[in-house]
Amino acid sequence: MTLWDPRGAGLADRHSRVATDLRVSLTDRCNLRCTYCMPAEGLDWLPSPTLLTDDEVVRLIGVAVTRLGVTEVRFTGGEPLLRRGLPEIVRAVAALEPRPSTMLTTNGVGLARLAGTLAEAGLDRVNVSLDTIDPARFQTLTRRDRHADVLAGLAASAEAGLVPVKMNAVLLRGVNDDEAVPLLRFALEHGYELRFIEQMPLDAGHTWRREEMVTGEEILARLREAFDLRPDPVLRGGAPAETWLVEGHTAVGGGPARVGVIASVSRPFCGACDRTRLTADGSVRSCLFSQEETDLRGAMRGGATDGELADLWRKAMWAKPAGHGIDDPAFLQPARPMSAIGG
Numbered sequence: 001m002t003l004w005d006p007r008g009a010g011l012a013d014r015h016s017r018v019a020t021d022l023r024v025s026l027t028d029r030c031n032l033r034c035t036y037c038m039p040a041e042g043l044d045w046l047p048s049p050t051l052l053t054d055d056e057v058v059r060l061i062g063v064a065v066t067r068l069g070v071t072e073v074r075f076t077g078g079e080p081l082l083r084r085g086l087p088e089i090v091r092a093v094a095a096l097e098p099r100p101s102t103m104l105t106t107n108g109v110g111l112a113r114l115a116g117t118l119a120e121a122g123l124d125r126v127n128v129s130l131d132t133i134d135p136a137r138f139q140t141l142t143r144r145d146r147h148a149d150v151l152a153g154l155a156a157s158a159e160a161g162l163v164p165v166k167m168n169a170v171l172l173r174g175v176n177d178d179e180a181v182p183l184l185r186f187a188l189e190h191g192y193e194l195r196f197i198e199q200m201p202l203d204a205g206h207t208w209r210r211e212e213m214v215t216g217e218e219i220l221a222r223l224r225e226a227f228d229l230r231p232d233p234v235l236r237g238g239a240p241a242e243t244w245l246v247e248g249h250t251a252v253g254g255g256p257a258r259v260g261v262i263a264s265v266s267r268p269f270c271g272a273c274d275r276t277r278l279t280a281d282g283s284v285r286s287c288l289f290s291q292e293e294t295d296l297r298g299a300m301r302g303g304a305t306d307g308e309l310a311d312l313w314r315k316a317m318w319a320k321p322a323g324h325g326i327d328d329p330a331f332l333q334p335a336r337p338m339s340a341i342g343g
């Protein structure tokens with residue numbers, strides 16, 4: 001086994017990967033209650049004193065960007081639009097040198113009001129999660145009647161230039177697994193780039209069953225009944241989505257339209273993973289499925305310098321597991337659900 005080398009510049013691990021893509025959870029709270037993510041009553045939210053302040057979040061992102069080679073910063077949660085200081089956090093991160101690309105993963109509720117402000121603050125792109133084009137089904141799936149708000153958020157993002165606007169969808173057996181084609185039609189009609197995500201064992205209720213998961217393979221088969229898909233010649237790199245060109249359809253701004261499938265469970269891409277994660281309470285996670293976390297908040301509040309924080313972060317990433325191990329009989333779902341890690 002190679003020993004940890006604190007002199008390394010970036011966020012390398014012992015499996016020869018280097019993390020350059022930072023996912024920052026800005027809150028574990030949410031205004032929806034997607035059945036595959038959270039129970040109806042919500043969760044035990046993180047206590048406020050443990051949450052990073054806006055200045056602390058920006059300081060840690062600064063350490064990642066200026067000292068550790070992070071080039072992409074994605075804000076997520078919980079629902080990141082619930083974070084009041086979001087525009088100012090985006091502005092401060094976009095002002096870092098070298099400037100990272102800045103992205104947001106959101107359920108889209110409230111985005112109609114905020115898209116312009118966020119674009120002006122320096123946000124580059126958004127991924128909006130939308131699992132159904134049917135308002136009644138949306139209400140069943142998210143336990144909230146906010147479908148129209150999400151559609152307005154998508155439209156406002158395009159108008160604000162947060163392009164290409166990406167849409168994320170999770171298909172659930174017996175709930176919305178008949179929507180692969182309608183969702184893609186909707187996305188193509190509006191010029192949004194759709195990605196399907198396989199459901200992962202990260203729900204708070206621990207109800208995930210592999211046998212019930214709608215696989216990437218199945219999603220592609222359904223899409224092919226209505227669309228002619230060609231493998232995308234653009235190299236995938238560390239990107240989680242495998243993408244296909246949709247024949248006969250053009251993307252906004254020209255070029256072929258695309259659809260993606262993130263088959264994290266059935267076709268894991270751990271070998272090319274370039275992610276590092278920061279939770280809303282200031283812990284680094286090397287993987288969504290890690291059993292271990294490294295607390296930076298305590299060190300920071302205890303007076304650690306930026307150099308010391310960078311060393312802690314490097315050390316945490318050096319221990320990144322080779323893969324998520326969902327297929328391993330000894331697999332253990334992490335204690336934190338997706339909404340508290342940051343999806």
Ligand SMILES: C[S@@+](CC[C@H](N)C(=O)[O-])C[C@H]1O[C@@H](n2cnc3c(N)ncnc32)[C@H](O)[C@@H]1O
Nearest residue numbers: 037077078079105106107129168199200338343
């Ligand atoms: C956890 S959410 C956080 C950001 C925001 N609230 C949203 O919904 O986009 C990020 C993404 O994770 C997805 N997600 C949540 N739970 C999941 C699970 N168990 N498996 C796969 N994707 C999941 C959501 O559909 C969403 O696209």
Ligand code: SF4
Nearest residue numbers: 030032034037078107
């Ligand atoms: S998937 Fe996103 S919108 Fe849905 S409950 Fe989880 S955090 Fe909220």
